[in-house]
Amino acid sequence: MANLKEVRSRITSVISTQQITKAMKMVSAAKLRRAQDAITMMRPYASKLREIMSNISGSLDSSVGGQYSVVRPVNKVLIIAVSSNRGLCGAFNANINRTISRMIRENYSNQAQAGNVKVMSIGKKSGDFFAKMGNLNGGNHNDIYANLTFEAVSKIAEGVMQSFAAGEFDKVEVVYNQFKNAAVQNVMVEQVLPIIPPTAAKESKAANDYIFEPGKEELVLQLIPKSIKVQLYKAVLDSNASEHGARMTAMSKATDNAGDLLKELRLSYNKARQAAITGEILEIVAGAEALNG
Numbered sequence: 001m002a003n004l005k006e007v008r009s010r011i012t013s014v015i016s017t018q019q020i021t022k023a024m025k026m027v028s029a030a031k032l033r034r035a036q037d038a039i040t041m042m043r044p045y046a047s048k049l050r051e052i053m054s055n056i057s058g059s060l061d062s063s064v065g066g067q068y069s070v071v072r073p074v075n076k077v078l079i080i081a082v083s084s085n086r087g088l089c090g091a092f093n094a095n096i097n098r099t100i101s102r103m104i105r106e107n108y109s110n111q112a113q114a115g116n117v118k119v120m121s122i123g124k125k126s127g128d129f130f131a132k133m134g135n136l137n138g139g140n141h142n143d144i145y146a147n148l149t150f151e152a153v154s155k156i157a158e159g160v161m162q163s164f165a166a167g168e169f170d171k172v173e174v175v176y177n178q179f180k181n182a183a184v185q186n187v188m189v190e191q192v193l194p195i196i197p198p199t200a201a202k203e204s205k206a207a208n209d210y211i212f213e214p215g216k217e218e219l220v221l222q223l224i225p226k227s228i229k230v231q232l233y234k235a236v237l238d239s240n241a242s243e244h245g246a247r248m249t250a251m252s253k254a255t256d257n258a259g260d261l262l263k264e265l266r267l268s269y270n271k272a273r274q275a276a277i278t279g280e281i282l283e284i285v286a287g288a289e290a291l292n293g
C-alpha cells in the first residue's frame with residue numbers, strides 16, 4: 001500500500017487536473033453555443049441554394065456547368081481534411097485521419113502509389129498526421145480558425161477551383177465531422193469537384209415556370225462557384241461545432257473520471273492513515289508492556 005505522502009501527492013494532482021478539465025468543459029460549452037448557432041443559420045441557406053440549383057438546372061442539359069463540371073479520368077485526387085488545431089476532444093481528429101487513410105487504401109491505392117493523392121488540411125491535427133507521409137502533403141490552412149469567415153474559406157475554395165480547372169486534380173473530396181449534437185458527430189465524405197449535377201425533383205415543376213433574367217445557363221454558371229464555396233464553408237462550420245461538442249463531452253467524462261479516482265484515492269488515504277495510527281498504537285502498547293515486564 002502506498003504511503004501517506006504519495007497518496008496525498010496524487011490527490012493534489014488529480015484535484016488540479018479536475019479543475020482544468022472542468023474549466024475546459026465550461027469554455028467549450030460557451031464556444032459550442034456560438035458555433036452551433038452559426039451552423040444552424042447556415043444550413044437553411046445551403047439547402048435553399050441547392051434547391052435553386054435544382055430548379056434552374058433541372059431543365060437544362062447536363063453538360064451545362066462550365067469547367068467545374070468536367071468529368072475526367074480520376075488520376076489525380078485532392079482530399080480536404082477538416083480537423084482541429086487542438087486535441088483533448090476524444091476521437092474527433094482520429095476519426096477524420098482514419099477515414100481518409102481508409103479512402104486512400106480502398107479507393108485510391110493506384111493513384112497513391114503513383115504519388116497522385118494529396119491531402120489538404122484545414123486544422124493542425126490532420127496536417128501533422130499526413131505531413132509524416134511526405135507524398136500526401138497537399139498544404140495546410142491551419143490559421144483559418146483564427147478568422148473563421150465566409151471570405152476566408154472562399155479564398156481556399158477559389159484556390160481549389162483554380163487547381164481543378166488547370167487540371168492539377170481530377171477529383172476533389174472533403175472529409176469532415178457533421179454536427180448532430182454535443183455527443184454525436186458523424187464523419188461525412190462529400191465530393192466537391194467535379195460538381196454533381198443537381199437532379200430535377202420527381203414531382204412536377206410545371207407550377208414553377210419562372211422567367212429568368214439573365215438566362216438559366218448564365219445563372220447556373222454564376223451559382224456553381226458560389227455553391228462550391230458554401231459547401232466548403234458549411235463543412236468547416238460543421239467541423240467547428242463538432243469540435244467544441246466533442247471537447248465538451250470529453251472534458252465532462254474526464255471530470256467525472258477524476259471524481260471517481262479521487263474517491264478511490266481518499267479511501268486509500270484513509271486506510272493508510274488508519275493503518276499508520278494502528279501501527280503507532282501497537283508500538284506504544286508493546287513499549288509499555290516491555291517497561292512493565
